[in-house]
Amino acid sequence: MTNVEAQTSDLLRLIPLFPLAGAVVHGVMIGLLRRSLPRSGVVAVSCGAVILSFLTSVAAVSELLSIPAGSRVLVDELFTWIGAGRFASEAALLLDPLSAVMILVVTGVGSLIHVYSIGYMDDDHRDDKGFQRFFCYLNLFTFSMLMLVLGDNLLVLFLGWEGVGLCSYLLIGFWYGDRWNAYCGSKAFIVNRIGDFGFLVGIFLLFSALADAGHATVAFREIEGAIGAIADRTVAMPFGGEWKLLTLVGLCFFVGAAGKSAQIPLYVWLPDAMAGPTPVSALIHAATMVTAGVYMVCRMNFLYAEAPGASAVIAWTGAITAFVAATIAIAQTDIKKVLAYSTVSQLGYMFLAAGCGGYSAAIFHLGTHAFFKALLFLGSGAVILAMHHEQDTDKMGGLRRYLPRTHAVFGIGVLAIAGFPLMSGFFSKDEVLLSVFTAHEIPGHLFLYGIGVVTAVLTAFYMFRVHFRTFWGECRVPLEARSHIHEPASTVLVPLYVLAFLSIFAGILSPPQLWGDLAGITESNSLHHFLAPVLSHAAEHHIEHSTEWILVALAVSAFLMGGGLAWWMYEINPGIPVRIRESVAGLHRAVVNKYWVDEFYDAVIVRPLVVVSDRVLFRGVDAAGIDGIANGAGAMVRAFAGRFLKYAQTGLAQSYLFFMIAGTLAMLGWMLRP
Amino acid sequence: MAIPLDLVVGLSAILFGIGVVGALVRRNIVVIMMSIELMLNAVNLAFVAFSRMHGSNEGHVFVLMVITVAAAEVAVGLGIVISLFRNRDTVNVDDVSLLKW
Numbered sequence: 117m118t119n120v121e122a123q124t125s126d127l128l129r130l131i132p133l134f135p136l137a138g139a140v141v142h143g144v145m146i147g148l149l150r151r152s153l154p155r156s157g158v159v160a161v162s163c164g165a166v167i168l169s170f171l172t173s174v175a176a177v178s179e180l181l182s183i184p185a186g187s188r189v190l191v192d193e194l195f196t197w198i199g200a201g202r203f204a205s206e207a208a209l210l211l212d213p214l215s216a217v218m219i220l221v222v223t224g225v226g227s228l229i230h231v232y233s234i235g236y237m238d239d240d241h242r243d244d245k246g247f248q249r250f251f252c253y254l255n256l257f258t259f260s261m262l263m264l265v266l267g268d269n270l271l272v273l274f275l276g277w278e279g280v281g282l283c284s285y286l287l288i289g290f291w292y293g294d295r296w297n298a299y300c301g302s303k304a305f306i307v308n309r310i311g312d313f314g315f316l317v318g319i320f321l322l323f324s325a326l327a328d329a330g331h332a333t334v335a336f337r338e339i340e341g342a343i344g345a346i347a348d349r350t351v352a353m354p355f356g357g358e359w360k361l362l363t364l365v366g367l368c369f370f371v372g373a374a375g376k377s378a379q380i381p382l383y384v385w386l387p388d389a390m391a392g393p394t395p396v397s398a399l400i401h402a403a404t405m406v407t408a409g410v411y412m413v414c415r416m417n418f419l420y421a422e423a424p425g426a427s428a429v430i431a432w433t434g435a436i437t438a439f440v441a442a443t444i445a446i447a448q449t450d451i452k453k454v455l456a457y458s459t460v461s462q463l464g465y466m467f468l469a470a471g472c473g474g475y476s477a478a479i480f481h482l483g484t485h486a487f488f489k490a491l492l493f494l495g496s497g498a499v500i501l502a503m504h505h506e507q508d509t510d511k512m513g514g515l516r517r518y519l520p521r522t523h524a525v526f527g528i529g530v531l532a533i534a535g536f537p538l539m540s541g542f543f544s545k546d547e548v549l550l551s552v553f554t555a556h557e558i559p560g561h562l563f564l565y566g567i568g569v570v571t572a573v574l575t576a577f578y579m580f581r582v583h584f585r586t587f588w589g590e591c592r593v594p595l596e597a598r599s600h601i602h603e604p605a606s607t608v609l610v611p612l613y614v615l616a617f618l619s620i621f622a623g624i625l626s627p628p629q630l631w632g633d634l635a636g637i638t639e640s641n642s643l644h645h646f647l648a649p650v651l652s653h654a655a656e657h658h659i660e661h662s663t664e665w666i667l668v669a670l671a672v673s674a675f676l677m678g679g680g681l682a683w684w685m686y687e688i689n690p691g692i693p694v695r696i697r698e699s700v701a702g703l704h705r706a707v708v709n710k711y712w713v714d715e716f717y718d719a720v721i722v723r724p725l726v727v728v729s730d731r732v733l734f735r736g737v738d739a740a741g742i743d744g745i746a747n748g749a750g751a752m753v754r755a756f757a758g759r760f761l762k763y764a765q766t767g768l769a770q771s772y773l774f775f776m777i778a779g780t781l782a783m784l785g786w787m788l789r790p
Numbered sequence: 791m792a793i794p795l796d797l798v799v800g801l802s803a804i805l806f807g808i809g810v811v812g813a814l815v816r817r818n819i820v821v822i823m824m825s826i827e828l829m830l831n832a833v834n835l836a837f838v839a840f841s842r843m844h845g846s847n848e849g850h851v852f853v854l855m856v857i858t859v860a861a862a863e864v865a866v867g868l869g870i871v872i873s874l875f876r877n878r879d880t881v882n883v884d885d886v887s888l889l890k891w
Contacts, residue, residue, distance in 0.1 A: 767890025769883055770822075774814055 122337075123183065127176045128192035128209040128266060131169050131219060135258035138165030142252030152248040155238070162251035163230045166258055170223035177216045186649060188213055189337075191268060198271070203332040210268035210336065214650040217479055217643070218265035218411055221486045225403045226258050228611035232494050233395040235608035236501065250290060250393070257283035261404050265411060269335040270319050273412065277315070277376065280405045281308045287400060288392040300391035307385040311375015318368025322419075325349060325361055340418045347422045359425075366419055366426030370433075373409030377463045380437045384714055386460055390452040394497030397452060402459050402493050403486035410466040410482050414475040417651050421473075424557060431471025431558050435567045438464030440711070442574035446581070447707040450507050451496045454582045458533065459489055461571060465548050468568060472558050474551020475651040476644040481548050483643075484540035484622050488532035491615035495526035498604045498612065499586060503593070509582060514591030518601040521609060523587045525616040530583045532619040534576035535675040543623035543631075545572060546671055547644075550628065553667060554659050569674050576678025584686040630664045798839040805832035819874075819881045823867050830860045 138161050145153055153161070180188050190211040197207040211219070230251075237250050260279025267273035282305075289301025323334060331342035349361040373379070378386035389401045400406070413420065413430065420427045438461045445457035462485050469478040500507055502519055516523035532541040549568050555561045591598065603609070625642060632640020639645050685692045697704045706712070766772075805828055812825030834853045841849020875881055 762891040765889075765891045767887030769886075770814055777810060777814070 122189040122191040122210075125176065125179060125190040125192055125211070127172060127179065128190060128211055129194060130172045131176065131223070132209075132259050132262040132266065134165040134169040134172070135255045135262065138162050138255035139252050139259060142248050142255065146245065146248055146252065152245045155247055158248045158251050159234050162255050163227070163234070165255055166223060166227045166230045169258065169262070170220075170227045173219045173223045176211055177220060180211055180213070180216055185645075188649060193268075203327070205269055205271050205334055207272060208268035208335075209266040209272075211266065212650050213647045214411075214414060214479065215265045217483060217647070219262060221483050222258065222261050222265060222404050225486050225490050225615075226261075226399060228614055229395050229399040229403070229490065229494070230254060232398075232497070232608055232611040233393075235605040236395050236497055237393065238605075246290070250287075253283050253286045253290070254395075254399070257287070257400060257405070261408070264408055268337075269333075270322075270339075271334050273415075274315070274319065277372075277408060277412075278312065280400070280408060281305065281312070281376070284308070284389070284400050284405055287396040288389045290392055290396065294391075297391040300385075300388040304385040304389050307382050308375045311372045311382050313371075314368045314375070315372025318365050318372065321361070321368060322365045325365075336415060343418055343422060360423065362419055362423040363425040366416070366423035367429060369412065369416060369419070370426060370430050373413050373430075373467075374433065375409075376412075377406050377409030377467070378460045379409070379433050379464065379467060380440065383437060383441065383460050384717060387453055387456040387710070390450075390456050394452070394493060394500060397456070398490045398493035398497070401456065402489040406459060406463055407466070407482045407486065410463065410470060410478055413467070413470045414479055414651065417470075417475050420470075427471045427473065428558050429471070430467050431552070431555070431561075431564055434464045434467030434469075434471055435552075435564045435571075436464070437461070438468060438571045439567050439574070442571045442578065444707060444710050445578040446574065447704060449510050449585075451499065451509050451512075451582060451586060452493070452507055454509075454578060455489070455492055455496060458492075458575065458579065459485075461575065462489065462533070465545070465568065465571070468564060469548040469551045472552045472555035472561065472564070474548060474555070476641075476647045477544070477547035477551040479647060480626060480643050481544040484532070484544040484619070487615055487622050488529045488541055488619040491525060491529040491612060491619050492533065494608075494612055494615065495522055495529055498522045498608055499526075501604050501608070502601045504597075504600065509585040511592055512586045513589045513593070514587070515593075515601065516587040517591070518598070519587070519603055521603055522612070525609075525612040526587065527583060528616040528619055530579045534579050534679055535572060535671055537672055537675075538623070539620050540618070540623035542671070542675075543627050546668060547628055547641075549671060550659070550664065550667060569670055572671060572674040573678040573681075576675045577682045578678075580679045580682030581686055584682060588687060589690065628664070630661055630668070633661070795839055795843050799836060802832045802836040802839065805829075805835065817882050817884055819871050819883055820868075822883065823864065823871075827860060827864065830856055 141161055142153075142158070145151065152158070176190065180190055183190075191208060192211075193206050193208040195207050196204055198205040233250065233254065237247055257280060260276045260283055262276070264273055264276025264280060267276055285301045285305040287301075288304050289298045292298045292301075319334070322339070323332070325346045326333060326339065326342055329342065329345040331338065331345065333339060333342065343362070347362060350358040351361050351364055353359050371382075375382045386401060386406065390397055392401070420430070441457045441460035441464060445454050445461065448454045448457060462481070466478040466481050466485070469475070469481065496507075499512070499515065499519065499522060502515070502522070503512065506512070528539075532539045535542045535545050549565060549572075552558075552561060552565045552568055555564075558564065593601065626644065627640050629639075629641050632638065685696075709715075764775075809825045809827075809829035809832060812828065813822050816822055816825065834856055837849040837853050837856075839849075841847065871881060874886065878885065880886070
């Protein structure tokens with residue numbers, strides 16, 4: 117891809133420009149003019165901006181498709197952002213197959229969620245100006261996300277990376293009147309900053325090595341060309357031993373990705389991010405922003421091809437995260453918390469695939485996950501609206517009688533994520549597991565595959581569990597409240613239908629070759645072949661169809677096992693869960709309390725940090741040390757001048773004049789000295 | 791017939807010295823102000839002399855400037871003196887030393 121002559125296209129700049137314009141209009145209205153547009157105006161500006169952005173994206177991608185497959189690169193150079201000596205960084209946008217998939221997901225799902233938000237936020241009467249503020253942040257987020265995926269170099273990517281982090285913070289704490297929401301927003305921001313720091317260090321390391329080798333650049337396509345020059349470099353680690361430089365850079369980048377995409381050990385912010393409004397959870401914390409880390413790892417695939425150690429770490433972290441988050445999701449009762457841990461788990465899948473070199477599988481799962489997880493979140497939002505902001509599934513049950521449409525679309529989402537054959541999640545999860553199964557270069561890849569299958573069972577189980585507990589069984593809603601349960605408005609339902617359609621059929625567009633051979637289609641894995649020019653460094657593995665069928669059978673049985681178990685436990689024998697809970701009370705408590713990870717972090721990191729900051733840095737260094745020096749200097753001057761120097765202030769004008777003349781003469785004498 | 795520069799500058803220095811001494815030793819505010827005028831005019835004399843020596847007009851410009859400022863200074867100063875005399879019934883600087891420790 118490096119030696120391809122890029123074509124330029126002015127269309128690209130319009131894609132992020134529309135949402136930015138929307139955000140600026142809202143920002144000026146709220147911040148400078150201090151008045152809000154009528155709600156219909158807000159809707160027209162925001163949704164119009166994102167839908168225009170989507171249409172422009174479609175036009176740009178079709179322009180990209182008209183170029184022969186090997187050289188599909190469109191570049192839009194805006195201006196030189198930083199020019200310093202031999203180093204220059206352009207503010208430039210890059211559209212290649214990878215970013216094409218991302219912008220379609222971001223603007224497509226983004227448009228649906230904008231439309232959904234009209235109905236969802238209209239219900240919120242807490243703050244009338246909040247309506248416009250919400251759409252302002254949503255537009256700003258879309259802009260930042262588009263900059264992130266369209267950026268032609270690491271700096272533009274990082275700009276978007278920080279922008280989405282900011283918008284995530286603003287939107288999690290959107291209802292900041294409640295201190296808990298503000299706390300959750302801060303937590304997300306701070307945990308993300310830890311990851312961002314690693315990312316920054318990685319960028320610096322990579323840049324300094326490249327500059328040292330005579331390639332002072334941060335642009336992806338130039339780094340790709342120059343990576344060979346620094347592939348053999350090593351660095352001495354502080355604890356001894358020599359590491360490959362690119363392994364270290366890859367790990368630093370992954371720290372950033374783990375923060376943004378909620379992987380162990382930095383996943384703790386995502387479940388708490390559910391404090392934000394549900395459309396935010398769907399857009400930012402399921403479909404788009406949290407996938408930025410996966411995107412970044414795939415974008416840097418040429419780097420990870422040179423850093424097998426970092427790839428192995430990514431694969432293992434992804435697998436463990438997928439499994440641990442899935443076990444936590446089993447025991448949660450808050451409908452959004454289940455979905456949040458499910459998101460963490462599915463992101464783990466994506467990293468598992470990316471670490472094993474299955475970048476196209478990771479992007480495939482990223483896309484299908486965006487559809488079905490957005491569907492599930494928006495469906496849960498519809499339930500939450502109907503239940504008047506009640507999220508606890510303990511207080512739901514039997515809702516399918518009151519919400520048949522929501523029940524149907526939510527069910528489609530559950531089937532898709534659980535891997536019902538031929539639905540989108542089925543194909544993408546198969547791709548992920550296949551890429552893990554064939555990744556011989558990753559140590560313990562068969563064990564990782566096993567974790568993946570077990571996680572698939574758990575996924576099916578907890579998704580059906582939450583579905584049954586919400587929509588099936590007996591109704592646990594108080595009798596007097598039942599009459600208030602009603603289906604949401606059409607702006608809420610229509611996006612759900614579209615997403616349900618996509619969740620079912622998105623996988624058919626790009627089934628694995630195994631299925632293509634059945635139907636007699638060559639290159640049926642269209643996404644893989646579409647992405648191949650960008651991901652040319654991904655390892656290619658071939659596998660017998662007979663083995664592949666066994667893997668498919670395993671995946672289907674995982675779905676049947678998880679789903680069947682949930683059916684048996686929550687529909688046939690509703691007493692079973694209680695008995696299981698009592699027989700393994702300790703384990704249950706550990707899972708319900710999320711393995712006390714938050715408490716552990718609190719005790720090991722947060723509290724010592726607060727104590728050290730308060731006792732040592734604040735009271736010791738700042739109050740006693742720095743303030744002491746400043747105040748002490750003042751006190752000393754006052755003591756000296758007040759006691760002795762004040763007698764110079766006689767009040768007699770002529771004595772002042774005398775000292776002035778004496779001083780002038782002294783200076784003159786000194787200057788005219790022989 | 792040109793007067794030698796030395797003489798003019800010497801006169802200027804003498805006038806300035808008289809002004810300094812007068813400002814330091816006299817107690818009457820009006821006399822102190824007259825001494826200050828003397829110093830200013832000594833400087834004016836030096837300006838004119840050096841300007842003539844260099845054959846340029848800049849010194850003359852400065853002199854005009856100084857005369858203007860001196861006129862303003864005297865106006866303000868005499869105003870203060872009159873105001874002081876009305877309130878305290880004195881023009882002796884030793885009697886107005888309130889601004890001290």
